[in-house]
Amino acid sequence: MEEERGRAWGPWLVTALVAVLAGLVLYLSHRSTTRADAEAASATARASEAEAAKEQLEAKLAALEAEHAKLTTEKDQLNTEKEQLSQTVQEQEAELARLKATYEDLQDKLKKEIAEGAIRLSQDGGRLQVDLVDKVLFDSGDASISTRGQEVLTRLGGVLSKVDDKLIQVSGHTDDSPPTQKLQATFPTNWELSVARAVNVVRFLQEKGGVPAKRMLAAGYGDTRPLGANASPQGRARNRRIELLLIPELAAKRNPAIAKGAPAKATPAKGAPAKAAAVKPAVGKKSASGR
Secondary structure (H helix, E strand, O other): OHHHHHHHHHHHHHHHHHHHHHHHHHHHHHHHHHHHHHHHHHHHHHHHHHHHHHHHHHHHHHHHHHHHHHHHHHHHHHHHHHHHHHHHHHHHHHHHHHHHHHHHHHHHHOHHHHHHOOEEEEEEOOEEEEEEEHHHHEOOOEOOEOHHHHHHHHHHHHHHOOOOOEEEEEEEEOOOOOOOHHHOOOOOOHHHHHHHHHHHHHHHHHHOOOOOHHHEEEEEOOOOOOOOOOOOHHHHHHHOEEEEEEEEHHHHHHOHHHHOOOHHHOOOOOOOOOOOOOOOOOOOOEOOOOO
């Protein structure tokens, strides 16, 4: 009986063991699969993170390369500007040296008239100005150049003919007395008189002094730029003058109007309008008394 009973439980026991083993195998298999899936998901996440980090690094690298290129360009521009500035400074220094030499040459050639007060030299920065009172160049009431004036302009032309880096503006100025009624047919106003005298000086410097015409321009300002008060004889005498302004080429290039010979664009003196006129010179004609 016990043997038969043992045989009866045997198959059930085997089946139970098989079931337990199968469940254990399934559990272990499921656990392994779950772990593998988790590890795969984790690896995928790490790969995504690594890819994102790589993209960020590439973006930073691209930004750094762009910044480097920008800095290199700016450095090249600064070097170019530095070279240009250095060249400009050298040119200005050379220009000032030439201007000083011209100034000293004029002082030597015109020392007699300078000592008499008939001619004044002045230097302002890169500009050189020669002021000649009218009696040095013209007889009283005349627009043509006097014998003494020709001698003075010949010496002046000897210096200016060697100046090849400046524009020479010759401007005529008068006092405020209008031309006499007799002379108004030739010089209706002081504009015509001032321009005629300036043009005659320019022509003489070109024809007798050897100064290139392309470096000169003539302007007339009439009585608009007085140096002294017209109420006194001394002031009126100062106002009747011819001015020669030597403008460096660098300044002329910066102001195209000057380079093109447009005196109307010249910088005016304080309180005076920038006006100019141009007429055919009336050589040998008489002006208002004392001019």
